[in-house]
Amino acid sequence: MPYTLSAPVQHELLVKKSRFLATVTPVADRSEAQALVQALRHAHPTAAHVCWALLAGGQSAAVDDGEPSGTAGRPMLEVLRRQELEGTLAVVVRYFGGVKLGAGGLVRAYTDAVAQALLGAVKVPQVAQHDAHCAVPYALEGWLRRTLAAHHAQLLHTDHAAAVTVRFRIAAPLAPALRAALDEGGQGQLVWLAPD
Structure with a gap:
């Protein structure tokens, strides 16, 4: 059974001086998701990256926003899939701390940021x-x-x-x-x- 979130949840993760600010939120569609991503870009103009993943039926997406291909958006999307979420947006704003994490480190950081945020979320069954x-x-x-x-x-x-x-x-x-x-x-x- 697919689930969605009852309300948005945020979590901050620090990895080798880089800050990963994760937000997971229920959304109706891709246009609402893109509006929320833009709002976060405006709220964090000095962030190095604003990566996001959307799981919403045929409107799903995974965006790395300048991180090496497949190290941010796709791992975040996989977390949403494993949690059986639908109509859900995950956004991670990254402030670079000066230490490169490598591809594996980035995958772990983005995955952990979203997974930790979801620990504080209330999942509700999605009903037509x-x-x-x-x-x-x-x-x-x-x-x-x-x-x-x-x-x-x-x-x-x-x-x-x-x-x-x-x-x-x-x-x-x-x-x-x-x-x-x-x-x-x-x-x-x-x-x-x-x-x-």
Whole structure:
């Protein structure tokens, strides 16, 4: 079963005067991952390298950022794979300490930095999500919100116009029971809308 992280975690590793600042964080896709990498580059402008690995289905990546090929990104990616993580970004910011570590030393340092960060992370099972969109009269808004909350659905957006339109997300296995409850309780006044 694939897992993701409940929240970002950081860890600092010192190896022969070099500082390896590891961050592991859950991400939705490659564009979110690249934005986080850019933010870390801006936060650490004097760092020698900002290496990263992303495990996100078909959007996975391993970037060495100037380190010898295969000594940073790929070992970090392997740590994520061994932990059965999905939708997870690992970034290691390296401040060079003046002592060369060699290829083996670099692989160990990047691997250890990510592995140590993951020791402090909380892994949660990754469950497929289902998004839905519906409309109800104003009189049923309170009932709709209570029903969504009772079924552990996440309210994404509410719009108040001629009717109340609501976008929500729910774990895919729970979606059929919620839909049945909404269809029954909506008394024919709930209208399912096509996704945008």
